[in-house]
Amino acid sequence: MKQSFDYYMPAKVCFRAGASKDAARFIKGSNVLIISDPFLLKTGVAEAIGNSMTGKNVAYFGEIEPNPSCESVDKAAAAAREMKTDCIIGLGGGSALDVAKIVACLADNEGSIYDYYAGGTRTLSDRKASLICIPTTAGTGSEVTNVGVYTNKKAGIKMPMVNDLFWADVAIIDPELTYTLPAAITASTGMDAFCHAIEAYWNKNSQPICDMMAMTALKNIMEHIKTAYEEPDNKEARGAMLAASLFAGIAFSQTRTTGIHALSFPLTTEFGASHGIACSVTLPAFIRISTQGEKEKMESLASYLGYESVQSLADGVEELMVSMKMPVRLHEIGVKESDLAHITEVGMGAPIIQLTPAIMNEETVHGLLKSIL
Ligand code: NAD
Numbered sequence: 001m002k003q004s005f006d007y008y009m010p011a012k013v014c015f016r017a018g019a020s021k022d023a024a025r026f027i028k029g030s031n032v033l034i035i036s037d038p039f040l041l042k043t044g045v046a047e048a049i050g051n052s053m054t055g056k057n058v059a060y061f062g063e064i065e066p067n068p069s070c071e072s073v074d075k076a077a078a079a080a081r082e083m084k085t086d087c088i089i090g091l092g093g094g095s096a097l098d099v100a101k102i103v104a105c106l107a108d109n110e111g112s113i114y115d116y117y118a119g120g121t122r123t124l125s126d127r128k129a130s131l132i133c134i135p136t137t138a139g140t141g142s143e144v145t146n147v148g149v150y151t152n153k154k155a156g157i158k159m160p161m162v163n164d165l166f167w168a169d170v171a172i173i174d175p176e177l178t179y180t181l182p183a184a185i186t187a188s189t190g191m192d193a194f195c196h197a198i199e200a201y202w203n204k205n206s207q208p209i210c211d212m213m214a215m216t217a218l219k220n221i222m223e224h225i226k227t228a229y230e231e232p233d234n235k236e237a238r239g240a241m242l243a244a245s246l247f248a249g250i251a252f253s254q255t256r257t258t259g260i261h262a263l264s265f266p267l268t269t270e271f272g273a274s275h276g277i278a279c280s281v282t283l284p285a286f287i288r289i290s291t292q293g294e295k296e297k298m299e300s301l302a303s304y305l306g307y308e309s310v311q312s313l314a315d316g317v318e319e320l321m322v323s324m325k326m327p328v329r330l331h332e333i334g335v336k337e338s339d340l341a342h343i344t345e346v347g348m349g350a351p352i353i354q355l356t357p358a359i360m361n362e363e364t365v366h367g368l369l370k371s372i373l
């Protein structure tokens with residue numbers, strides 16, 4: 001076991017069914033902006049939470065698309081500045097939470113997200129508004145990370161931004177909010193959480209606190225994702241999946257992710273795959289090569305999850321994905337052999353790829369992609 005490591009996760013976590021209707025107790029000040037997505041506004045979920053905040057001046061911003069653009073961030077920031085917001089609540093999947101994180105900062109920092117992100121020259125200096133994150137997908141763990149992921153449409157790239165101002169003050173985790181997730185989103189976001197957990201576990205930055213969280217997350221997902229997929233309002237399965245997403249988020253917030261996430265960015269921006277699909281389509285292939293650098297550790301994980309070997313764990317994960325109608329070959333999301341060199345080049349440009357426990361160079365990455373074409 002590694003005996004040299006650091007751990008820092010400052011968000012208060014409040015996990016219980018119904019907790020989202022009790023968010024007001026965490027809010028100081030009166031002006032509250034709830035940043036959510038069109039589905040949660042249309043179905044009244046955002047309003048029900050806003051209405052529970054007696055005595056607060058609550059406004060809503062709902063123009064958030066999946067893989068949120070810098071333009072949506074700037075629009076939400078304008079709304080936050082106009083109302084002189086005291087508290088930003090991110091309510092939704094990773095897309096809404098990520099927008100909430102930077103908007104809470106931009107409320108008191110001038111300019112556009114482009115000034116601070118991907119080549120921008122300014123530094124976010126302060127965050128006065130408090131930040132509450134309430135996830136409605138069991139996937140990203142964004143509520144407990146200091147990461148935001150934004151799409152720069154001008155450059156056609158999607159990139160993470162890491163900043164300690166992005167830690168939420170409070171993560172309110174309410175499994176009841178996930179009962180409405182359709183089966184396909186349950187599957188893809190759940191396998192995103194699986195990727196976070198396994199990438200934290202095999203990561204070159206792995207450490208014992210995160211290993212424990214990652215292992216629990218992986219076990220929860222293997223045991224409960226199929227039930228959540230088939231029975232949307234199964235309380236036990238939904239709670240276990242949201243806990244898995246939370247633990248996986250905390251784990252990768254310390255270690256960062258690896259090759260799976262590095263390759264997911266071009267698969268989303270250029271082939272339109274949702275984040276969970278873009279990650280999990282390469283997951284079995286990465287499990288197969290993980291023994292190159294972490295043989296014993298991966299064998300012990302396979303055994304903990306009930307498999308005889310790492311290869312049978314990879315097969316089991318692939319079968320699970322197929323049983324949930326998820327793509328397991330790149331051609332299923334529109335990738336052709338002629339695209340592999342470009343995907344390799346973009347993936348190799350993300351420094352996290354070198355946190356993978358295997359040799360990652362143009363040849364090996366291209367070979368991995370070709371093996372699952
Ligand atoms: P998402 O937020 O893009 O939402 C996907 C879809 O699910 C949307 O159409 C949304 O309306 C719908 N949805 C959300 N909650 C629902 C519910 N309860 N019932 C029914 N429909 C619901 O998806 P996501 O996978 O949660 O987030 C993906 C984004 O998060 C990507 O941009 C990804 O890069 C980012 N991400 C961020 C982090 C982080 O640490 N900040 C980690 C991983 C991923």
